[in-house]
Amino acid sequence: MVEHQSDDLDLDAIFQALAHPIRRAALEQVADGPKSVSELAAPHDVSLAAVSKHLRVLEDAGLLEVEQDGRVRRCHLAAAPLSEAFGWLTRYRVFWEDRLDALEDHLEEDTT
Numbered sequence: 001m002v003e004h005q006s007d008d009l010d011l012d013a014i015f016q017a018l019a020h021p022i023r024r025a026a027l028e029q030v031a032d033g034p035k036s037v038s039e040l041a042a043p044h045d046v047s048l049a050a051v052s053k054h055l056r057v058l059e060d061a062g063l064l065e066v067e068q069d070g071r072v073r074r075c076h077l078a079a080a081p082l083s084e085a086f087g088w089l090t091r092y093r094v095f096w097e098d099r100l101d102a103l104e105d106h107l108e109e110d111t112t
Contacts (some may be wrong), residue, residue: 011088014081017061022054030077036074
């Protein structure tokens with residue numbers, strides 16, 4: 001088993017958090033600015049408790065910061081983990097682009 005350092009962002013948690021459509025929608029909503037839990041729950045046909053569980057997953061992955069403002073919990077986007085995930089995906093995009101370019105070159109050689 002691979003040990004993660006405590007200061008490393010956990011890609012497994014990030015991608016797990018992004019795997020659910022309600023969580024992705026919540027991130028899109030808070031990208032426009034802070035939102036209350038009620039505002040994040042409004043577009044979904046699930047209970048407030050279910051939305052709170054989804055928000056906890058996002059918070060645990062470091063994608064969401066939640067602050068108490070009186071009786072209201074306000075959620076803010078934390079973009080650093082998204083940057084980490086994007087960096088990981090970019091390495092593989094470059095890999096596949098290189099492979100496809102090599103395949104294209106090979107196919108062009110065969111036709112000439």
